[in-house]
Amino acid sequence: MQQIYEPGGVYFFLPIVNAWNTLPISQQNLLMTTNPAEGDRPVPDDITFKTKDGNNVYIDVNVMWRVDPKKAGAIIAKVGQSVDEVKERLIRPISRSVIRDVFNEITSEEYYQVTVKNRVANKAKDELARELGEYGIVVDMLQVQQHRFDQDYQAAINAQKQAEADVQTLVEQQKNMEVQKKSELEGKRSEWNRAAEDALGDAGRVRNEADGYYQTKTNEAKATIAAAQAEAEGVRKEAEALGKLGGDAYVKIQVSKQLSQKRIWLVPGTNVSTMDVNAMLTFLLGKSKGAVEARPEK
Numbered sequence: 001m002q003q004i005y006e007p008g009g010v011y012f013f014l015p016i017v018n019a020w021n022t023l024p025i026s027q028q029n030l031l032m033t034t035n036p037a038e039g040d041r042p043v044p045d046d047i048t049f050k051t052k053d054g055n056n057v058y059i060d061v062n063v064m065w066r067v068d069p070k071k072a073g074a075i076i077a078k079v080g081q082s083v084d085e086v087k088e089r090l091i092r093p094i095s096r097s098v099i100r101d102v103f104n105e106i107t108s109e110e111y112y113q114v115t116v117k118n119r120v121a122n123k124a125k126d127e128l129a130r131e132l133g134e135y136g137i138v139v140d141m142l143q144v145q146q147h148r149f150d151q152d153y154q155a156a157i158n159a160q161k162q163a164e165a166d167v168q169t170l171v172e173q174q175k176n177m178e179v180q181k182k183s184e185l186e187g188k189r190s191e192w193n194r195a196a197e198d199a200l201g202d203a204g205r206v207r208n209e210a211d212g213y214y215q216t217k218t219n220e221a222k223a224t225i226a227a228a229q230a231e232a233e234g235v236r237k238e239a240e241a242l243g244k245l246g247g248d249a250y251v252k253i254q255v256s257k258q259l260s261q262k263r264i265w266l267v268p269g270t271n272v273s274t275m276d277v278n279a280m281l282t283f284l285l286g287k288s289k290g291a292v293e294a295r296p297e298k
Helices: 069-078 083-103 114-133 151-245 246-258 276-298
Strands: 028-034 049-050 056-067 137-149
Touching: 028 083, 049 083, 056 069, 069 083, 069 151, 083 137, 114 137, 137 151
Parallel strands: none
Antiparallel strands: 028 056, 049 056, 056 137
């Protein structure tokens, strides 16, 4: 008769009459990877599946599982009496089969999409938990780690990635060039505006200087004209004075004024006495003024 004993207790068995087996119920790992130093087997043990578009994909997978204590007896009776036996006889073949069948449903391009990859991995974990659950195995997690393609396809993928990177680089260079050209254009526009402002300032200065020069010359011309007009007016008045009665006297007065500013002496050749012409002119000038002033009284 088979009986299951819960962990944590102390049990005694008769060694000859009874036989017993122990299975750990802690979490176990089935690591199937291409690196023999990391996996459960000393040889490459990664899982290979073929995508819908016919490419081979190699993935490293870790199945985290444990024994259901309530079904430990069935496992020992039908599968194996140790963890290694259960792993090799049950966990490994079912895990590889289920994972391969589920991942065969996607294309190579979809595998690079994180959301699609995670969705397929969750589906494989649920399917694996359902099938192993019938044997008393609980699947806690399915980890899909590194992946690889065939060399030719991987080379094509690398070339495509490089081309995309080159395109992105060119796009960034173009953006940087546009920014640089815009900056240079703004600089040129500033220079043009500054040159235009300088030209307008010079034109205004020249215009102001021309206006000032014109105004100065205009004022000078007006002054010249005014002086000429005043002089002409004086000449006209003198002409009128000469044409009127007493004009001869006026002329004599003007001559006398001119001569009075000079000292003139007459020296006779045989007489040492001199005649003061200036005094004589003064005398004559006085008489002329009296004659001019008295003439209107006649």
